[in-house]
Amino acid sequence: MAPSSLFDKIFSLFLFISLFSIAHNSLARQHTTPKTSDSLVLGLTNTRTTIKLPKESSILNLKVSSQTLDMLEPLKEVRDGYIISLNLGSPPQVIQVYMDTGSDLTWVPCGNLSFNCIDCQEYTIHSSMSRYSPLHSSSCVRDTCASQFCIDVHSSDNPYDPCNIAGCSLSTLMKGICSRPCPSFVYTYGEGIVSGTLTRDTLRVHGTTDRDVTREVSNFGFGCVGSTYREPIGIAGFGKGSFSLPSQLGFIQKGFSHCFLPFKFANNPNVSSPLVVGDLAISSKEDMQFTPMLTNPMYPNYYYIGLVGISLGTASGSLIQVPTNLRDFDISGNGGMLIDSGTTYTHLPQPFYSQLLSELESVINHPRATEVEARTGFDLCFRVPCINNITNGLALMDIDDHLLPSITFHFMNNVSLVLPQGNNFYAMGAPRNSTVVKCLLFQSMDDEEYGPAGVFGSFQQQNVEVVYDMENQRIGFQTMDCASSSAFQQLNKP
8 A cells, every 4th residue: 555645646646637526435334134145156367466455444234135146157367366257237248347355346447438547558458358338228327315325435524415515405315315316436446546426237147057047136336437547447346345246246144255267377268267156155165274254343344364374395394473463453453464356466564574585595495586586576586497398388387386395374273275386486487598487476565554464365365265254254265276166167168
């Protein structure tokens, strides 16, 4: 998260050039318990690097539909995150968005010509991504000031202020019957900002038993965004708040699971990561290791876990004690380890991060590739010999991983997760002169005083089934071949 002074400058710039009237948005939400639940299975794609840090929290009472089902969808992998396709509107428009456990609001880019992304030059690869057109959907409606979503998306001291400015009388505000459109909003992330309007339309999702049958979810609420800062693609929020996709579908009291494919499958159209939402996601999981889902009293709608140590090499390797703020919160809600699919690499606080680098360097005998470190920005790169002079890129990445030490994360409740070898060091290019340069894909937290003390990113979650058991407030881990899991769920194309 940028320091407040830098953020103020960025935000002021955005206000100046934004096409919308804006108000600060609150990310953390609460909602009422759904009456029934089953399951859904979704599919993901890979992308994203920004750490989304908590904002102010607010309380929201939201009635969700009791008509729910299990859901299974494929997640397509791109280079910096995982993408899910949303089927919105009548007739359906397929919009690709990031699956993000670190935020609540689901939003999509709106308008074929009017969508404007500021400072997005580095994201030009996504310029061809689909956009939602409200004019081409017969079921699209603008949300009104009577909606609880409208009250909650605006973080004014008085929730009636935005709608009063929109022209709602005090009597209609108090009765919750003002039919005027909800004013435009602004929603902030760690480094990005989006501005848009609250919209409702029909969402179609796939069930777990028959992938050819879709279920219609009417009046699904989302942001129709026309202007952003460093946010080129929409987001499906999977946080605990009322705006999130699981909350609106009635699954947030059950849970969901995902199994992220490795980077080598990025942009492969034939393989998808399985995302399961509902009962199926948490059933028959008792053999998994579960760590408590920590509750941050200030930011209750984010997923926190407690890291107690890290060990290198075999199970007999010495345990590196981590600072207590990776499992504790201060009175302002700072601390804990955030688990976030929207952050690519795992981030650790200083000085512990530097200690981990020193420990790794002491047990690795390969020469450092300092020029690659300077070029890429990664902090620890080595020239690793190619076994038997094998130079087949993808095969090599898997074969020579044992030449680098394994890394085990130790979480609360005696949970030990040995990260798959491909989740630690990654080849920066093709082999040359019988060696390949591999860099540690961990990073240091930019701001150690505000927000989470650490973040467990999606790269380190590859080939791991991660289960969000909301009913029992715990998160489970189990190493798995996610490509085989995808084939089992029949998500792969022939």
